[in-house]
Amino acid sequence: MALKSGDLKKLWGRSGNVCSYPDCGIELTQERQANRVIGEEAHIKGEKPAAPRYDPTQASEDRESYDNHILLCPTHHTEIDADPITYTVERLGRMKASHEQQVKANRQFPEIVDELSKMLQRFQVSDEATDVFVTDVGADDKAAKVVRVDASKEGGINTGIKVLSGQKLVFFARGLISYDGRNHFATPEGILCNEYGRPFVFKDQGGNEGIAIWPHPGAQKTNGNELGRIGSLIGWIGSYTEAGAFLVGTKREVHSKESGDLFLMVNDAKGTYADNDGEFRVDISIVEPEP
Numbered sequence: 001m002a003l004k005s006g007d008l009k010k011l012w013g014r015s016g017n018v019c020s021y022p023d024c025g026i027e028l029t030q031e032r033q034a035n036r037v038i039g040e041e042a043h044i045k046g047e048k049p050a051a052p053r054y055d056p057t058q059a060s061e062d063r064e065s066y067d068n069h070i071l072l073c074p075t076h077h078t079e080i081d082a083d084p085i086t087y088t089v090e091r092l093g094r095m096k097a098s099h100e101q102q103v104k105a106n107r108q109f110p111e112i113v114d115e116l117s118k119m120l121q122r123f124q125v126s127d128e129a130t131d132v133f134v135t136d137v138g139a140d141d142k143a144a145k146v147v148r149v150d151a152s153k154e155g156g157i158n159t160g161i162k163v164l165s166g167q168k169l170v171f172f173a174r175g176l177i178s179y180d181g182r183n184h185f186a187t188p189e190g191i192l193c194n195e196y197g198r199p200f201v202f203k204d205q206g207g208n209e210g211i212a213i214w215p216h217p218g219a220q221k222t223n224g225n226e227l228g229r230i231g232s233l234i235g236w237i238g239s240y241t242e243a244g245a246f247l248v249g250t251k252r253e254v255h256s257k258e259s260g261d262l263f264l265m266v267n268d269a270k271g272t273y274a275d276n277d278g279e280f281r282v283d284i285s286i287v288e289p290e291p
Helices: 005-015 074-081 089-115 127-132
Strands: 040-043 069-072 145-150 157-163 168-174 177-179 184-186 201-203 209-213 233-237 251-255 260-266 279-287
Touching (some): 005 069, 005 089, 040 074, 069 074, 069 089, 145 157, 145 260
Antiparallel strands (some): 168 251, 168 279
């Protein structure tokens, strides 16, 4: 038996013509040599009794299914089959799922660039904003209060910090949250990345590379009237307003213009928080205004 046509197409399509071994990146067909195909549809549970990871209880139909195959380059196919103790069925399953998830996410960004070009922007800090980034606050700052912000909490969390007008708030945030049922990930800055925290990049029509962020019309607006970035950390004092909400991101200083409780929230499209997971840990310090 061999992979059915539909399963074969699914395996190659979901693998994106790239070896599934982490960080390999080799393309399995060659543009300049159209007839050269080096990809190998490797069995996860072995094909024959003497093969690595063979399962005698597995049905023949399951053995030749999409679920029991992983697309690899010849080098990594050989390496994996030579060491079945290290490369278990479970590990290969996770490897395949992680690779296909990353391919799926990478495919979505060109579509966003084409269809939502005004919404997908390169992550660049403007000259006007460079002075708000904090360089002297760290996780061990004894004056900082630590707050954990759950990505699934629509409406935000009350930090319990009372802010007075004129005070300066100093933020230091870290962590990685997921949205869309763990299919996509983001940093506090709203930089879209894979599950390992590696930012996704895209090329615009001029061929320039940029780091992907996703301002979304359904998310909470910040910094006056800017579209909120999906996955970013935002805050406000008292009651939320578009004019009063601000992007916290990773490291920032914010000068309060009003008094009230400080709220923080992971930004996402309204009504879509239920499938979010993870949290940002935020250190917050208050600097009293000079007399």
